[in-house]
Amino acid sequence: QRWCGQLECSLMGRSQTPPDSRRSRPAHQAAGSHGLGALIRDAARGTASHFEQNRGQLVDAFWRDGGAADTATDALMQILQDSREPSSVKLAAVRLLDLFTDQSGEDMAKAIVARQGLALLSGLARRARDGERRKRHAHANPGQSLDEDQTEERFLEAVCEFLDKYGRRFSTAPAGSAQHRFAQTRQELLQDHVPLPRTPTAYQHLPVSETGAMVSGAAAPSQLGAIGGVSEADLNRLAEEMRTEASRHGTRDQRFAEAKISFQSALSPWTDAARTAAERGQMEQFEQLSAVIYKYTDMQQRIESGATTAAPP
Numbered sequence: 001q002r003w004c005g006q007l008e009c010s011l012m013g014r015s016q017t018p019p020d021s022r023r024s025r026p027a028h029q030a031a032g033s034h035g036l037g038a039l040i041r042d043a044a045r046g047t048a049s050h051f052e053q054n055r056g057q058l059v060d061a062f063w064r065d066g067g068a069a070d071t072a073t074d075a076l077m078q079i080l081q082d083s084r085e086p087s088s089v090k091l092a093a094v095r096l097l098d099l100f101t102d103q104s105g106e107d108m109a110k111a112i113v114a115r116q117g118l119a120l121l122s123g124l125a126r127r128a129r130d131g132e133r134r135k136r137h138a139h140a141n142p143g144q145s146l147d148e149d150q151t152e153e154r155f156l157e158a159v160c161e162f163l164d165k166y167g168r169r170f171s172t173a174p175a176g177s178a179q180h181r182f183a184q185t186r187q188e189l190l191q192d193h194v195p196l197p198r199t200p201t202a203y204q205h206l207p208v209s210e211t212g213a214m215v216s217g218a219a220a221p222s223q224l225g226a227i228g229g230v231s232e233a234d235l236n237r238l239a240e241e242m243r244t245e246a247s248r249h250g251t252r253d254q255r256f257a258e259a260k261i262s263f264q265s266a267l268s269p270w271t272d273a274a275r276t277a278a279e280r281g282q283m284e285q286f287e288q289l290s291a292v293i294y295k296y297t298d299m300q301q302r303i304e305s306g307a308t309t310a311a312p313p
Helices: 002-012 033-045 048-053 055-064 068-081 087-103 105-114 117-140 150-169 178-191 232-249 254-279 283-305
Strands: none
Touching: 033 055, 033 068, 033 087, 048 055, 048 087, 055 068, 055 087, 068 087, 068 105, 068 117, 087 105, 087 150, 105 117, 105 150, 105 178, 117 150, 117 178, 150 178, 232 254, 232 283, 254 283
């Protein structure tokens, strides 16, 4: 296809350093649960710069500890449940929970589920929904003050991002597994109108893992599932939202512009994955990814020109 050829040329002309390969767990298991727990508590209660400076040390300690997932989850759940801990510390605890779950998703998922951590986190996420309602009520009644702690809002936003991130990542996990419980929880929160991020590109407190954006093997996009946390189902939904705004308000309306930005942001990880595949000479994968990109880019152009009123199949 002409479009694929043009994209190949443009992507092959750029250079990009491949992401570091993921760390393999050492065969040996050293004692050190107490040390890891202490490191976690210090990192949560330190400054943001302290967290970043000690990220490598935390990851090394996690892998050295034979009971890493259990130890990390115990320490972090204690912080999240402690009413005496300030929201800034709890926000750091969510970032640490993300760091370790990104390192060892299956083990961390099992540890979190076993300790009723999903129930705790989903309860916190519902507080974010209630906070949104209070803010809307305050805007409608400007004479009343909210007196909300902005740090607590950011902490609850991070909880929503965590549940969204791993609900997406584990969406294809076997039914009944701990990972699948994350996907179920995400769907339940969406049904309850909890304000989860529309796409991973909207995350403000957690990084979008490189894992989802990496292309390996010869799997087709549908087999890869989500790319950078964005699935074809997400692209289809956002394309439909863009089409709806264009139909209702026209393509010059601000609401259409916002829907278009969300759609383009969601498509960006797919473009990045295609670029990576081209640079690695993985032409079959490049063509597969390019077919998806072409379909949705064409859909956007047709919506803007008024040539279609239906979302792509």
